[in-house]
Amino acid sequence: MSHRENPRPGGRSARVQAAVHQSVRDILATMDRTDVTIPLIAQRANVTPSTIYRRWGDLQELLADVAAARLRPESEPPRIGTAREDLESWIEQYADEMASGVGRQMLRDILSSVDGTSVEKCRCYMQQQLTVLIARAEKSGEPFPDLEELMDHVISPIIYRILFDCTLGEDYVRELIAKVMQKLQG
Amino acid sequence: MSHRENPRPGGRSARVQAAVHQSVRDILATMDRTDVTIPLIAQRANVTPSTIYRRWGDLQELLADVAAARLRPESEPPRIGTAREDLESWIEQYADEMASGVGRQMLRDILSSVDGTSVEKCRCYMQQQLTVLIARAEKSGEPFPDLEELMDHVISPIIYRILFDCTLGEDYVRELIAKVMQKLQG
DNA sequence: TGCACAAAAGCAAATAATTTGCGTTAGTCG
């Protein structure tokens, strides 16, 4: 599946991929997840079903691919104030996005794919954003948790709760961050 | 789907369910996940495909149901010594099971099901076991983290790493527990 | 015990999705 990673921009392959991705997004916005089919996606994208089967294999892989693409961040985490404030703001937005209906669905699509590419992308995108925040803190001299600490004790609990249908309280994210920050002192 | 929850024991419904579950386990042990099909499962279980379609809907739901059933604990966490030692031992066994090939697959099957029953079971089973451990600690007067603390800072990071293909180092579980225990002092 | 009822299974035809071989097209590189 090398072509899925680096289709030459502007080539036919890239156009088909864009059309199919767009078709999936449109259909997913309209219909229930359970009656989305490849023939349907193909029709809306003006390609043949066999093109999709050959490129993505099956519906799960296609949905995972689309979900991963949607999770790619468009910009760096916005600058609010202190590094901690930037972190709080970004994580809160991240949690909201993942906890929404479409967010949950994207997570599930990504996790249920056999091919690990999408899951890896999803993790990398998130880590990149965190790394930017960490770098900012370092630059300004603020004490800040490292990547592993953030993954294990902020991101993981949030994603776990979303996946396993627990509720995320109002201040849940903020409290997680507070705990991690507190540990920096001790 | 009320029949899936409480089929009268010994009835025909229960026998079919057992046969189908067994068939799925057998097939999953032999074959690659991607070429398991409902007709195949039906054949091995000596039922017609339509029976499976009518009862479970599709392959994903069936696999999620089987996975949830496999995760039901057969016994309480074994008694090793102190409550902390019991916890370490149980979590380590839990992590190993989930990190194995079949464990990962079960997790994914459960998470990709649309119906939330299996995901709920999976969480409940785990929480039950933790609750037993917490009760033991309380009885013996040992300081011990509460359920939420264990879920957020021990279980979540483990499951997250498994789902997102990170590696779990040799002492990773033990260190997570050590950190949580340490917090009880401060 | 035996009869009536309901739930779930079987069967088979109809529909829909997936796979595959082969010819065609579009982009790439010399």
Added chain:
DNA sequence: CGACTAACGCAAATTATTTGCTTTTGTGCA
């Protein structure tokens, strides 16, 4: 400009899914 190749379209063959109808099986009641 003219091969060359990767990816697409088309259509036939296969396989999976759905569905209407019939039959079986277990349950409750006379």
